[in-house]
Amino acid sequence: MIQLLTPSHWKDYELIDCGNFEKLERFGQVILIRPEPQAVWSKQLPESEWQKLHHIRFKGRSATAGDWVKKNLKTPDRWHIEYKNNDVAIKFRLALTSFKHLGIFPEQAVNWDYISENVKRFKTPKPKVLNLFAYTGGASLIAQAAGADTTHVDSIKQVVSWANENQELSGLKDIRWVVEDALKFVKREIKRGKKYNGIILDPPAYGHGPNGEKWKLEDHINEMINDVVQLLDPTEHFLILNTYSLGFSSVIVENLIRGAYPLVQNLEIGELYLQATAGSKLPLGVFGKFYKI
Known part of the structure; x- marks a missing residue:
């Protein structure tokens, strides 16, 4: 469904x-x-x-x-705002950028709730969470506040610095900051034999790595998801794949996940939206997510 x-x-x-x-x-x-x-x-x-x-x-x-x-x-x-759910509270510094963004995507709060819920119920002490294409760190902050050992990866140094400001503003510490191309980082972690209990993927439609690497969602997402599932802890884990692209549907996301991880349990797919007070629903991306405990 x-x-x-x-x-x-x-x-x-x-x-x-x-x-x-x-x-x-x-x-x-x-x-x-x-x-x-x-x-x-x-x-x-x-x-x-x-x-x-x-x-x-x-x-x-x-x-x-x-x-x-x-x-x-x-x-x-x-200026500053706060997000609080049943488990944790975090704060953000917002800013007017020339690209119309403010440093936060409010619809992602749905995924933040999923992250904190899963981190809290894992039996693993200090579960490891990897946030890829992590932007200003909403998902990283939530994971860390819920008790995870969090690694935050983004290719743009300025937004990683912004995420660190949000960490300090939220009264948190010890998030691991990595400025690198996400696909390169994942491949290196596979070689190192690393495992994570939680992985968050929120890739852009287009992007660039710190050394000029090119990212195009439809060209690279299949390779990325097939690599990323190799980093999942087999005992207990969750994974979130969120995409914002006019050409992507939740069925595409489902096919990507099932193709990369046939043993998937508790898979949910769907669409994120914001409900306007005036009545309209604004669609803002499709997701696939699953967990094992």
Whole structure:
């Protein structure tokens, strides 16, 4: 069965409305308008309400970059928010980047809950968790806060530094930071005979490694998932594969996982979405995940 899942614990985040290729969101006390290519339908709220509510709006200068326009210059460029579920609490530093991102993908809270739940119920003391394409570290923070020995891998040094700021902000320590191409790191860990109780994969559609390595999701994800499953601890484990690509479906993710790991148990596949207060559902990626305890 294909599941549709949306976060249930957010207090510092709210999708207010989405449509006409935009979304109106609240992060803490700051309300923003950003582009959203998935929102091909009409807005539920009138444009006048969007204009009244928002503090900052992103306006693109090109297909990949743009500027933030503030209604009030006192609105901060950086601020903090918290995420708390039934197991742990973590904090993030948000920032207005020229790529329309803020340093967090709120829909990933569904996967964060899965991570903390599994880490907490493992019998293995200090289970090892590997977070690949780890960005600013939401999944890494959750795993570490739940009691894991966490390794965080991303190819961009600046976002790994950002993740370290989030670690300090959350009152955590001892996450292992690795700035490297994820596929190269995985192959090296296989040669070393390493095993992990939890593995999180959230690859981009396109990307580059620190030495110019090229990543294209449809070209490399099959190789990656076949390599990654070799790192799973056979006794107890979980794995999450999350993709954000207009061309990918949850059935593709299911085929990838079953092909790479025929002995999979407790497999769930589906789609992540954010529920707008105004009524629409915003789809934001497909996932496959499984565990063994």
